[in-house]
Amino acid sequence: MLELDTNDHIDTSKRDNYGENSSMLKGVVILEALAALQQPANLAQLMQITGMPKASLHRTLAIFEEAGLVVREPGGRTYAPGERLSRLALSTLTHDTVSAVRHTILRKLVAELGETCNLAVLRRGELFYLDRVEANWALRLHLPPGTVLPPHCSASGKLLLAYKPINERTKIVENLPLEHFTHRTITDRHLLESELERISIMGYAVDNEEYVLGVSCVAVPVRDAMGEVVAAIAVHAATARLPLNQAMEYIPRLKEAAERISQTLA
Structure with missing residues (x-):
């Protein structure tokens, strides 16, 4: 019978949590970058700042856009802070x-x-x-x-x-x-x-x-x-x-x- 090594299970769980935490932190970096740039940013700029691959970055931006945290500028090639992110900043202040x-x-x-x-x-x-x-x-x-x-x-x-x-x-x-x-x-x-x-x-x-x-x-x-x-x-x-x-x-x-x-x- 195949036995499950509890330590392996814990290590896998840790890796999964680390991956989730890493993804969340990278998401925060995206929002920080958009706020700090003071102007709309394109994918190439955000890739350079965050170090995220294009596919992951694009997917995260799509989630943020749906949530109202970012908006796509007319033309669809650049991103800027959304109304929800602006409200969050004011709430913090x-x-x-x-x-x-x-x-x-x-x-x-x-x-x-x-x-x-x-x-x-x-x-x-x-x-x-x-x-x-x-x-x-x-x-x-x-x-x-x-x-x-x-x-x-x-x-x-x-x-x-x-x-x-x-x-x-x-x-x-x-x-x-x-x-x-x-x-x-x-x-x-x-x-x-x-x-x-x-x-x-x-x-x-x-x-x-x-x-x-x-x-x-x-x-x-x-x-x-x-x-x-x-x-x-x-x-x-x-x-x-x-x-x-x-x-x-x-x-x-x-x-x-x-x-x-x-x-x-x-």
Whole structure:
């Protein structure tokens, strides 16, 4: 009678588990690559990054596409992060424990400055407020977390555009509607590109009553552990109470808060 060697069975089970774990890890590498490249990637690029054979890579991408984690760009030859992956990234940024720390940092900043401050990211070409702490003033602009704004007329939006890779930035700017909100709103693409270039050099951005008359804003970048700009922290207020030139004096303290928030992303 043929006897089953228990050790052989355990070894086989271990190999099977290792293979499954290896496949899952390679799947994570694919998603990391798509997020890090900042632009759609083709099979050849992903094969080079992941080391996966074409057939396995294609099969995994098909599963991810069906799950909404990746999307195929028009033409079907390149892949980009899908809506589900984008939601996962935002959920991670707003995770209860970590978001509570960031909220505390914002509250401390508001207590120091006496003005409303917010934390925002760029999501699919729009400015998305992750968090916001209101100052105790009767005259204020109500923009709760989850609010979405066009980026061309806000300090945080312009700053986040400015730090995008030039090719990606150009594509976004080319497709922005550049809606007119006040007589100060930048609606000329060439002027906007010049403004973004200035921002990338200066390291901060301003909204000089470009979204709402009588309200100005100053924003600075928040970087991740790799030094990439992933968010913006900003202060804004009524110009009658806080003129723009005075708001710009808060840049050093904004940068200190941005550094503390960066540490939560490590």
